[in-house]
Amino acid sequence: MADKNIPYKIYLEEDEMPLAWYNLRADMKKKPAPLLNPETHKPMTAEELEPVFCRDLIQQELDDTTPYFEIPQEIRNFYRMYRPSPLVRAYCLEEKLQTPAKIYYKFEGSNTSGSHKLNSAIAQAYYAKKQGLRGVTTETGAGQWGTALSMACAYLGLDCKVYMVKCSYEQKPFRREVMRTYGASVTPSPSMDTEVGRRILAEHPGTGGSLGCAISEAVEKAENTEGYRYVLGSVLNQVMLHQTVIGLETKTAMDKYGIKPDLIIGCAGGGSNLGGLIAPFMGEKLRGEADYRFIAVEPASCPSLSRGIYAYDYCDTGKVCPLAKMYTLGSGFMPAANHAGGLRYHGMNPILSQLRYDGLLEAVSVPQTSVFEAAEIFAKVEGILPAPESSHAIKIAIDEAMRCKETGEEKTILFGLTGTGYFDMLAYEKFHNGQMTDYIPSDEEIQANFSKLPAVE
Numbered sequence: 001m002a003d004k005n006i007p008y009k010i011y012l013e014e015d016e017m018p019l020a021w022y023n024l025r026a027d028m029k030k031k032p033a034p035l036l037n038p039e040t041h042k043p044m045t046a047e048e049l050e051p052v053f054c055r056d057l058i059q060q061e062l063d064d065t066t067p068y069f070e071i072p073q074e075i076r077n078f079y080r081m082y083r084p085s086p087l088v089r090a091y092c093l094e095e096k097l098q099t100p101a102k103i104y105y106k107f108e109g110s111n112t113s114g115s116h117k118l119n120s121a122i123a124q125a126y127y128a129k130k131q132g133l134r135g136v137t138t139e140t141g142a143g144q145w146g147t148a149l150s151m152a153c154a155y156l157g158l159d160c161k162v163y164m165v166k167c168s169y170e171q172k173p174f175r176r177e178v179m180r181t182y183g184a185s186v187t188p189s190p191s192m193d194t195e196v197g198r199r200i201l202a203e204h205p206g207t208g209g210s211l212g213c214a215i216s217e218a219v220e221k222a223e224n225t226e227g228y229r230y231v232l233g234s235v236l237n238q239v240m241l242h243q244t245v246i247g248l249e250t251k252t253a254m255d256k257y258g259i260k261p262d263l264i265i266g267c268a269g270g271g272s273n274l275g276g277l278i279a280p281f282m283g284e285k286l287r288g289e290a291d292y293r294f295i296a297v298e299p300a301s302c303p304s305l306s307r308g309i310y311a312y313d314y315c316d317t318g319k320v321c322p323l324a325k326m327y328t329l330g331s332g333f334m335p336a337a338n339h340a341g342g343l344r345y346h347g348m349n350p351i352l353s354q355l356r357y358d359g360l361l362e363a364v365s366v367p368q369t370s371v372f373e374a375a376e377i378f379a380k381v382e383g384i385l386p387a388p389e390s391s392h393a394i395k396i397a398i399d400e401a402m403r404c405k406e407t408g409e410e411k412t413i414l415f416g417l418t419g420t421g422y423f424d425m426l427a428y429e430k431f432h433n434g435q436m437t438d439y440i441p442s443d444e445e446i447q448a449n450f451s452k453l454p455a456v457e
């Protein structure tokens with residue numbers, strides 16, 4: 001049944017790997033709204049961002065017009081250790097589903113961090129090093145981003161301070177130890193290290209912490225430590241820019257074999273992998289050269305793009321970061337326990353938010369037991385144990401393939417397989433024991449936080 005000329009796995013030659021990241025904003029007629037200063041509500045300037053972020057990364061963050069940013073040679077050398085990543089034709093999944101659809105996935109889990117986050121971690125660490133900094137601070141929830149950043153910093157000889165949400169620090173010792181293996185210092189958050197940490201501990205002794213609190217601690221530490229800046233693993237436009245390496249490789253590989261996807265699917269937490277995967281295809285759509293359907297998949301418990309409001313909001317609970325216009329559930333939204341830690345953010349990348357607002361990107365949300373069912377089907381036939389986050393995309397890819405079975409359409413489906421799930425076995429255990437719950441917030445619960453959005457006209 002295999003198409004004769006198309007291999008199971010398409011690996012590009014090294015000289016086919018991208019030399020530049022693609023800035024989708026350059027092709028958008030309606031640009032995403034600018035970041036605003038949280039106090040004055042005026043657009044953030046590069047100077048205002050300098051105390052917190054690295055200089056070159058600020059330029060990338062604010063640039064709406066330059067179509068390509070060259071990938072520095074040192075970053076390309078690093079990419080070569082684990083890229084190009086394979087583009088896989090899921091022949092066995094197609095066979096299992098008995099679908100006429102053709103299914104492809106781009107697999108980003110074949111590095112030690114186990115996800116796509118390394119693509120941006122190395123870029124951010126590189127620009128910090130280039131600026132002559134000593135180190136970077138960041139937060140991590142489940143630990144994927146902290147792991148990726150530790151690896152990148154170890155490679156470049158930078159110091160790496162990670163604030164890890166305290167309950168994850170205690171419940172997920174393995175990722176914590178991977179970070180320490182790469183030389184990072186890992187502090188459970190809230191900590192006595194920072195003013196905001198001490199304040200939260202005084203108010204809520206014994207708290208397990210939150211991502212929003214860890215962000216505030218990491219930002220404060222960077223601002224108060226000579227030679228340090230803060231870096232973030234998702235949501236920002238610069239992160240999506242770095243992740244376009246995923247989509248550019250995919251496009252080159254597909255063009256090489258004359259494959260054109262009809263439908264492109266990705267999971268969406270802060271939006272970086274989805275944005276990176278779809279960017280070159282969306283660019284064609286915006287320029288009127290080709291047409292594709294794009295679908296963002298979110299957890300039903302944290303559906304910012306599918307059920308949120310498009311408005312300016314705080315990016316962190318401490319309200320120290322710039323305001324971003326995005327689909328949001330409100331910075332005070334507390335998602336119910338969900339095992340896809342990487343998808344628990346209240347907002348969404350501003351570029352994807354604008355595309356969604358303009359009707360160019362669809363968004364759906366799915367309950368987590370259906371996600372783990374899809375993960376198991378996939379693991380059994382494709383031989384990869386997927387991350388819970390990635391399995392959101394698998395779930396919708398399978399649904400779409402089954403729809404093709406009903407209609408007899410031979411669509412080509414492409415999805416992003418962002419990572420592996422070996423550190424998520426407690427979640428798989430809950431699923432196997434029938435202890436997993438599907439919490440779907442009501443419209444009242446979703447709207448409860450909308451009234452607390454900052455008043456920006």
Ligand SMILES: *Cc1c(COP(=O)(O)O)cnc(C)c1O
Pocket residue numbers: 114115116117144145233234235267268269270271272273274342343387389390418419420
């Ligand atoms: C962090 C993470 C995600 C979600 O982040 P995005 O910025 O939305 O891409 C998805 N999958 C995995 C495996 C992750 O670690």
